[in-house]
Amino acid sequence: MKTYAERLQAAVQAKGTPALVGLDPRWEQLPTEIVERARSAATTESEVVARAYEEFCRRIIDIVAGRVPAVKPQAAFFEACGPEGAFALARVIRHARDAGLIVICDAKRGDIGSTAEAYASAYLAGDDPDAAPWAADALTINPYLGVDTLEPFVRTATARGAGLYVLVRTSNPGAGRFQDLTADGQTVYHHVATAMEELAAESAGEGQYGAVGAVVGATYPSELEELRQVMPHVPLLIPGYGSQGGTSADTAAAFDEDGHGALINSSRGIIFAYRREPYAEAFGESQWEAAVDAATRDMIADLAANTPAAALVANK
Amino acid sequence: MKTYAERLQAAVQAKGTPALVGLDPRWEQLPTEIVERARSAATTESEVVARAYEEFCRRIIDIVAGRVPAVKPQAAFFEACGPEGAFALARVIRHARDAGLIVICDAKRGDIGSTAEAYASAYLAGDDPDAAPWAADALTINPYLGVDTLEPFVRTATARGAGLYVLVRTSNPGAGRFQDLTADGQTVYHHVATAMEELAAESAGEGQYGAVGAVVGATYPSELEELRQVMPHVPLLIPGYGSQGGTSADTAAAFDEDGHGALINSSRGIIFAYRREPYAEAFGESQWEAAVDAATRDMIADLAANTPAAALVANK
Numbered sequence: 001m002k003t004y005a006e007r008l009q010a011a012v013q014a015k016g017t018p019a020l021v022g023l024d025p026r027w028e029q030l031p032t033e034i035v036e037r038a039r040s041a042a043t044t045e046s047e048v049v050a051r052a053y054e055e056f057c058r059r060i061i062d063i064v065a066g067r068v069p070a071v072k073p074q075a076a077f078f079e080a081c082g083p084e085g086a087f088a089l090a091r092v093i094r095h096a097r098d099a100g101l102i103v104i105c106d107a108k109r110g111d112i113g114s115t116a117e118a119y120a121s122a123y124l125a126g127d128d129p130d131a132a133p134w135a136a137d138a139l140t141i142n143p144y145l146g147v148d149t150l151e152p153f154v155r156t157a158t159a160r161g162a163g164l165y166v167l168v169r170t171s172n173p174g175a176g177r178f179q180d181l182t183a184d185g186q187t188v189y190h191h192v193a194t195a196m197e198e199l200a201a202e203s204a205g206e207g208q209y210g211a212v213g214a215v216v217g218a219t220y221p222s223e224l225e226e227l228r229q230v231m232p233h234v235p236l237l238i239p240g241y242g243s244q245g246g247t248s249a250d251t252a253a254a255f256d257e258d259g260h261g262a263l264i265n266s267s268r269g270i271i272f273a274y275r276r277e278p279y280a281e282a283f284g285e286s287q288w289e290a291a292v293d294a295a296t297r298d299m300i301a302d303l304a305a306n307t308p309a310a311a312l313v314a315n316k
Numbered sequence: 317m318k319t320y321a322e323r324l325q326a327a328v329q330a331k332g333t334p335a336l337v338g339l340d341p342r343w344e345q346l347p348t349e350i351v352e353r354a355r356s357a358a359t360t361e362s363e364v365v366a367r368a369y370e371e372f373c374r375r376i377i378d379i380v381a382g383r384v385p386a387v388k389p390q391a392a393f394f395e396a397c398g399p400e401g402a403f404a405l406a407r408v409i410r411h412a413r414d415a416g417l418i419v420i421c422d423a424k425r426g427d428i429g430s431t432a433e434a435y436a437s438a439y440l441a442g443d444d445p446d447a448a449p450w451a452a453d454a455l456t457i458n459p460y461l462g463v464d465t466l467e468p469f470v471r472t473a474t475a476r477g478a479g480l481y482v483l484v485r486t487s488n489p490g491a492g493r494f495q496d497l498t499a500d501g502q503t504v505y506h507h508v509a510t511a512m513e514e515l516a517a518e519s520a521g522e523g524q525y526g527a528v529g530a531v532v533g534a535t536y537p538s539e540l541e542e543l544r545q546v547m548p549h550v551p552l553l554i555p556g557y558g559s560q561g562g563t564s565a566d567t568a569a570a571f572d573e574d575g576h577g578a579l580i581n582s583s584r585g586i587i588f589a590y591r592r593e594p595y596a597e598a599f600g601e602s603q604w605e606a607a608v609d610a611a612t613r614d615m616i617a618d619l620a621a622n623t624p625a626a627a628l629v630a631n632k
Contacts, residue, residue: 024431026430046449074427074431076425076427076431076432076434076435076438077431077434079434079435079438079439080434080435080437080438080449081438081449082402082406082438082449082450083399083402083403083405083406083449085449086398086399086402086403087399087402089399090398090399108425108426108427108458109392109424110424110458111390111392111424112486112487112488113488114342115340115390115392115393116392118392118393118395118396119392119395119396121396122392122395122396122398123395133362133396133397133398133399133401134398142424142426142458142460142461143460143494144458144459144460144483144494144495145458145483145486145488145490145491146486146488146490146491146492146493146494146495147490147493148488148489148490148493149486149488149490167460167461170428170461170462170465171428172428172429172461172462172464172465173464174461174462174463174464174465175461175462176462177462177463177464177511178459178460178462178504178507178508179460179462181497181499181500181504181507182499182500183497183498183499183504184497184498188494188497188499188504191494191497192494195493
């Protein structure tokens with residue numbers, strides 16, 4: 001069995017980029033052709049939405065699978081369509097894995113003891129796609145309840161060759177309300193980061209990176225640099241690139257010199273590129289898939305030009 | 317449309333108790349008759365488990381519906397059986413609502429912006445059981461991402477007459493690792509509590525309690541007293557009674573003088589009573605439902621004898 005860090009590193013090196021595509025299907029932004037086909041094929045409103053999300057995500061996966069190492073489906077949008085959405089999410093994850101992608105399920109779970117174990121067993125398939133109903137390689141989780149509540153996730157992840165991304169510093173405007181509180185001379189997010197480094201170092205073995213990663217927003221580059229130093233064994237997941245205002249240069253501090261150690265996520269900027277310039281004018285809705293491909297290529301080129309991810313291309 | 321606080325208060329007064337039954341189905345503790353019937357009726361392992369969880373929870377609901385105001389299904393155990401579990405959870409919630417119970421879905425969700433809205437729309441049905449696929453009256457949520465990430469939940473809850481319980485102070489052994497950090501002379505959980513009081517007071521209108529509640533463990537009675545004072549408009553959900561070591565007297569500070577303001581949760585102590593003394597000897601597995609009923613009556617009597625919930629009985 002390979003560890004998550006080994007599989008992630010191999011996928012990033014094979015594709016030559018740390019670009020991560022977020023699958024956040026939003027009903028009101030879907031291409032009309034997909035909405036209409038779903039309406040003609042399903043009966044209840046929940047089924048229509050779930051079917052449209054599934055087709056949209058599958059087609060994006062087919063476009064990006066040759067270019068990027070990983071995708072990140074957002075569980076909330078699938079759950080919003082009810083149990084049919086739960087089935088659709090499972091099929092989307094499976095389709096992405098079949099396409100050779102690393103799948104990070106963004107579900108931000110967290111609970112205590114045996115309840116945490118139940119979530120871990122539901123989402124963390126790791127190296128064996130048959131090991132969990134939602135067969136993700138990795139899962140996002142929330143640290144507020146304490147390190148003991150993360151340990152059941154870490155045990156399952158380590159046993160299955162799966163990974164975790166713990167919310168350390170988020171990129172929303174109000175993130176600082178609790179994360180920036182200062183205790184014993186350090187912010188709360190710094191305390192969380194210190195604890196995550198301990199967990200990651202334990203699971204890293206002889207490799208650089210462990211099974212425990214961290215979500216760190218790209219909106220504050222100086223914090224990213226601080227957190228990279230605090231967490232040398234922690235693979236990072238950086239949201240906020242593109243739509244949320246972060247630039248590729250803002251993410252540079254997240255990488256090691258070989259271009260590993262971080263995935264940079266873009267969701268809307270890729271999957272709904274046809275609704276934004278310059279892609280809206282160049283392609284329009286009828287060529288929304290070409291817009292996805294162009295936006296993906298542009299993101300990859302931007303990261304290669306302005307971050308240590310350049311080393312991945314050189315070593316490819 | 318009635319608010320969550322109004323509906324909760326009416327249900328608590330009607331039943332004369334703040335006892336909340338947690339529906340945490342655990343495969344290895346289920347009565348054999350339920351496991352065997354599920355095995356004979358379903359094909360895949362996921363279907364067997366989901367079917368067994370659903371029957372077990374439905375039968376508990378049928379037993380306790382006449383005695384308690386509310387139940388709290390734990391989403392994680394249903395998710396552990398995959399998408400079939402998602403359907404089972406929706407049907408269990410619906411069955412509880414049809415039985416006149418308030419349903420608090422314990423899913424501990426949390427995310428930013430429109431993603432938070434998606435979770436809220438999935439779980440918060442509030443006054444109208446047809447308003448969401450998982451038709452809960454209330455949902456547990458996690459505050460780490462900041463107050464701005466709770467606001468979409470609050471908007472949906474207020475619009476639908478639903479409620480929220482924000483994790484403020486949990487009862488697990490390692491809860492203090494981040495929650496007890498002290499910033500500006502106050503613990504992190506105290507800062508969270510202060511913010512929750514603001515949100516609850518805004519949504520309370522002319523009533524005592526708002527739509528925003530808090531989860532506060534019963535394992536530290538002095539903290540419970542402190543938090544009750546910080547959050548006078550916040551309905552509390554107190555885990556830790558029974559199996560986790562908290563006693564009824566430990567919860568007394570959570571209540572107002574009329575016996576309102578808090579729900580006291582017991583999960584294993586009720587639903588798996590047949591596995592514990594004194595119920596194991598008195599009933600045994602063949603009479604597991606009688607054990608559930610006896611444990612529920614004992615909990616209600618204990619709360620009436622040792623907390624201000626006595627006032628509910630006097631006013632019944």
